Amino acid sequence: MILRIAALAALLVGGVVADDDASRAKLMGSWELTDAGKDSQTWTFQAKDAHGDVIHVTNAGAQKTLMEFDCDSFGHDCVVKDNGKTAKVSLYYNGPKLIQMETRGPLICKRAFVITGEGDTMDLVLEIFAPSPKTETFHFRRVSAAAH
Numbered sequence: 001m002i003l004r005i006a007a008l009a010a011l012l013v014g015g016v017v018a019d020d021d022a023s024r025a026k027l028m029g030s031w032e033l034t035d036a037g038k039d040s041q042t043w044t045f046q047a048k049d050a051h052g053d054v055i056h057v058t059n060a061g062a063q064k065t066l067m068e069f070d071c072d073s074f075g076h077d078c079v080v081k082d083n084g085k086t087a088k089v090s091l092y093y094n095g096p097k098l099i100q101m102e103t104r105g106p107l108i109c110k111r112a113f114v115i116t117g118e119g120d121t122m123d124l125v126l127e128i129f130a131p132s133p134k135t136e137t138f139h140f141r142r143v144s145a146a147a148h
Contacts, residue, residue: 023096024052026119031140043113043124043140045098055091057100073098106131 025047033041040062048054048070059067067087071078075092082089087104100111112125122140127133 021052023115024093024098026115027098027113027122028052030143031122032143034139034141041138042143043122045113055098057091075101 028045028047030042030044033039042058042060044056044058044060046056048056052073054070054072056070057067058065067080067082069078069080069089071080071089071091073091073093075090077088077090080087080089082102082104085104087102089100089102092099094112096115098113100113102109102111107128108130110127110129112123112127114123114125115121116123120142122142124138124140126136126138128135
């Protein structure tokens with residue numbers, strides 16, 4: 001009986017991990033802000049290894065790259081330049097969501113990248129903890145390969 005329960009639990013957990021892996025793979029690619037106008041913004045995620053443990057992240061505005069870095073997805077700190085200023089970021093997965101924590105001077109924020117719809121849209125939930133608490137959600141759509 002205990003063996004059956006353990007086997008069932010292993011199957012259930014394995015299915016959840018497989019679902020998370022598939023959702024995480026959908027995040028890879030380029031995403032452009034919908035309804036951006038002159039404040040266009042693109043986030044690009046590229047797996048740097050077969051397991052997706054190291055991710056190359058690029059955040060570009062209309063005129064320039066704001067942030068570009070490689071970081072593992074285990075929550076380790078990576079020193080980067082964000083809009084020309086030194087910052088510390090870390091990446092980790094919370095289920096299918098990719099979480100980015102950032103500290104830049106007095107700014108402390110969290111970005112949660114979440115695939116929505118059929119995998120062709122993404123929400124970015126930005127939570128600023130300091131200096132002034134604020135939460136915003138931005139909507140992105142996948143950039144087709146032909147648009148690169």
